[in-house]
Every structure is written in structure tokens, then in C-alpha cells.
Amino acid sequence: MSAKQPSAKQKAASEAQSDADRTGAGKEKSRRMQSEADRAAVPKHGL
Incomplete structure (x- = not known):
């Protein structure tokens, strides 16, 4: 299985x-961006 690109x-x-x-x-902004990116990276059908 190949590694996924960010x-x-x-x-x-x-x-x-x-x-x-x-x-x-910009700590708060970067924290929010990281959280949003992490949520978007979760596959739709489970972990």
C-alpha cells in the first residue's frame, strides 16, 4: 500500500x-487550521 500525500x-x-x-x-489560527485539516483527512467511511 502506498503512502498518502498530505x-x-x-x-x-x-x-x-x-x-x-x-x-x-498566530498560534490560535494555526491550531484551527490543523484541526480542520485533520478532520478533512479522516475517510468518510470510518477510520
Whole structure:
């Protein structure tokens, strides 16, 4: 089985999280983006 590539949402959330970790700014926004990306990554028919 091949590994799945991260979605655009996941990539954007990861970049936002990295920026927040580096600068200390935008932590809440990056947390929300990460949560949204994680929810979108869950398959429709179970885990």
C-alpha cells in the first residue's frame, strides 16, 4: 500500500504551525487550521 500525500490543507496548516512555533504569533489560527485539516483527512467511511 502506498503512502498518502498530505493535502493542500495539511501542508498549509503545517506551514502555519511552523511559523507560529518560530515566531509565537498566530498560534490560535494555526491550531484551527490543523484541526480542520485533520478532520478533512479522516475517510468518510470510518477510520
